[in-house]
Amino acid sequence: VSEIFATRGEADFRAGEARVMKRLLEGPPIVLATGGGAMMNDETRAMMKEHAVTVWMRADLHVIAERVARRDTRPLLRGRDTIKVLSELSEKRYPVYGEADVTVDVGGGSHGVALEAMLTELRKYALEQGVR
Structure with a gap:
C-alpha cells in the first residue's frame, strides 16, 4: 500500500482497490477485511x-x-500527528461507516475478544434478517 501511495498516489490506489473488491464481491462468499478508505x-x-x-x-x-x-x-499517518489525523478522518468517515449493517464496538482487547463480539452481533443480525 505504501509503495503504491508513494509511486502512483492515493487516487490510483483507490481505483485499484475498487477493481479488486468488485471482483471479490462478485465471487463466492468470503470474509473481506478492508481498509478504512474503501x-x-x-x-x-x-x-x-x-x-x-x-x-x-x-x-x-x-x-x-x-x-x-x-x-x-499507514501512508495517511506517516510523519503526522496520529490522533489529529485519525480525528480528521473520523469526522469524514464515521457517518459513512455508520451505514454498515452491523456495528461492533471493539476495545483494546485481544483479536479473539473482537472476533467473539463480531460473531455475536452477526448472529443477532442474521436472526433479525430471518437467516439461520
Whole structure:
C-alpha cells in the first residue's frame, strides 16, 4: 500500500482497490477485511451493500492510534500527528461507516475478544434478517 501511495498516489490506489473488491464481491462468499478508505468510494460501498454484510469494527481513537503505531505502514499517518489525523478522518468517515449493517464496538482487547463480539452481533443480525 505504501509503495503504491508513494509511486502512483492515493487516487490510483483507490481505483485499484475498487477493481479488486468488485471482483471479490462478485465471487463466492468470503470474509473481506478492508481498509478504512474503501467504504468512502460510493460505488464500492454500494457493491458491498448489495453483495455483503458490512461490519464496522468501532474503536476509540486512542485504541486505534495505539494499534497503528506498532507498524509504519499507514501512508495517511506517516510523519503526522496520529490522533489529529485519525480525528480528521473520523469526522469524514464515521457517518459513512455508520451505514454498515452491523456495528461492533471493539476495545483494546485481544483479536479473539473482537472476533467473539463480531460473531455475536452477526448472529443477532442474521436472526433479525430471518437467516439461520
